[in-house]
Amino acid sequence: MSSYLITGSNRGIGLEFCRQLKGRGDDVIATCRSSSTELDDLDVRVESGIDVTSGESVLQLRKKLDGIKLDCLIQNAGIAEYNSLSNLDPESIIRQFEVNALSPLCFSKAMLGNMGKGSKIALITSRMGSIEDNTSGGSYGYRMSKVALCMAGKSLSIDLNPKEISVAILHPGWVSTRMTGFTSSGITPKESVKGLLERIDLLNIENSGTFWHSNGEVLPW
Secondary structure, three states, X not given: OOEEEEOOOOOHHHHHHHHHHHHOOOEEEEEOOOOOHHHHOXXXXXXXXXXXXXXXXXXXXXXXXXOOXXXXXXXXXXXXXXXXXXXXXXXXXXXXXXXXHHHHHHHHHHOHHHOOOOOEXXXXXXXXHOOOOOOOOOOHHHHHHHHHHHHHHHHHHHHOHHHOOXXXXXXXXXXXXXXXXXXXXXXXXXXXXXXXXXXXXXXXXXOOOOEEEOOOOEOOO
């Protein structure tokens, strides 16, 4: 049995992480700004009122988790706002940087005291953060924030190597969730998380810092 902390747990991919981890017998700490009926029904530990952009909120959570060892921290919380070249919104871009890139980095640093040799950090990013894979342009705030998250993950994998804490940088696939407007062309959260957990289970210090698709494909930077 391992212990997992998942951010953004009240719906979508985060909720499915909690469901599958609980189903296989792992300990789950689900964090979110506000809980949901679906999350409450899973009978996992829920820490609501956690805003990843609030340093005070994260520090309060750390106090609550004093003495608890985390085997894996899954940084899932994120937002997507569309910014085209003709409709740039600097405030939106900055907000996406704060939620999608800076907050996961600061949250990870805050939780290092609960982690040790063999612990793992999984950053849920997007292949839209791949420069080489960008063939359609647009989505400036989201793309830029996810590039930044990928870079943060790579640096974390290097800086945490001496502590033997490994880092995965993960694309969940095109998933049918509220964030994607429940697209009919996407895969289900169940299928996505099944693949993501396979990547996390196979994560070790040797392959730390790799940018993976949930299906196992190594993605270009």
